[in-house]
Amino acid sequence: MKHVLCFGDSNTYGANPNGGRWDIGERWTSVLGQLLGDDYRIIEEGCSARTSVFSDDLEHSDVGELSLPIALKSHRPLDLVILMLGTNDMKHRFNLLPIDIAVGSARLVSMVKKFDYGPFKAPQILLVSPINIAEGIENSLDNSGFSADAVEISKSLAPLYKRFADSQGCMFLDASKYAKPSKIDLLHMDKDDHKALAQAMYDVLKENNF
Numbered sequence: 001m002k003h004v005l006c007f008g009d010s011n012t013y014g015a016n017p018n019g020g021r022w023d024i025g026e027r028w029t030s031v032l033g034q035l036l037g038d039d040y041r042i043i044e045e046g047c048s049a050r051t052s053v054f055s056d057d058l059e060h061s062d063v064g065e066l067s068l069p070i071a072l073k074s075h076r077p078l079d080l081v082i083l084m085l086g087t088n089d090m091k092h093r094f095n096l097l098p099i100d101i102a103v104g105s106a107r108l109v110s111m112v113k114k115f116d117y118g119p120f121k122a123p124q125i126l127l128v129s130p131i132n133i134a135e136g137i138e139n140s141l142d143n144s145g146f147s148a149d150a151v152e153i154s155k156s157l158a159p160l161y162k163r164f165a166d167s168q169g170c171m172f173l174d175a176s177k178y179a180k181p182s183k184i185d186l187l188h189m190d191k192d193d194h195k196a197l198a199q200a201m202y203d204v205l206k207e208n209n210f
C-alpha cells in the first residue's frame with residue numbers, strides 16, 4: 001500500500017463556505033483516495049488558517065514549518081507528500097511579496113526532502129500552488145485579514161511555485177487552473193471544485209507514474 005500525506009490549510013481540511021466541513025467523499029483529499037483506489041492510503045493533515053513558515057500572532061494559527069516534521073514522523077513511511085499552502089500567507093498583516101510566499105512553501109519542500117525517515121525512503125513530493133482568492137474578499141463577512149491586494153497576489157503565485165518545484169525536482173500543480181473559490185465566501189471551494197482538483201491531482205500523479 002502507498003501512503004499519501006496531504007498537508008495544507010482550510011482548503012485541504014475541507015472548509016465548507018457555508019460553515020463547517022465538507023464530508024468524507026466530498027473534500028478533495030478523500031475524492032483523490034477514491035480515484036487512486038484501495039492500494040493507496042490518504043492521510044489528511046489540513047488545518048484552517050495554517051501558514052507556511054510565518055507566525056500569526058493575531059490568530060495564533062498553525063505554522064506549517066513547525067507541524068510538518070511532526071506529521072512526517074508520525075505518519076512514516078510515506079510514499080508521497082502533497083503540499084498546498086500559501087493562501088493564509090497572503091493576509092495583509094504579513095505584508096509579503098509573492099516571491100516571499102513561494103519561498104515559504106519551497107522551504108517546506110526542502111524540509112520533506114531532508115527529513116530523517118529512519119529505515120524508510122524519502123517520499124515523492126507534489127507542490128500545489130493555491131487557488132485564487134476572489135474579487136471582493138476585503139468585504140467578505142468571513143474575511144480574516146485579506147485585503148484587496150490578495151486577489152492579485154494569488155494570481156501571481158503559480159509560476160513562482162513551479163520554478164521552485166522544478167529546481168527541487170518535485171511534481172507541480174497549479175490548483176487555480178482547476179478550482180475556484182466559492183461565491184459565498186470568496187475563499188473556500190465548493191464540492192464540484194474539490195472534485196475537479198482531486199481529478200487534476202490524480203492526472204498529475206498518473207502522468208508521473210505514481
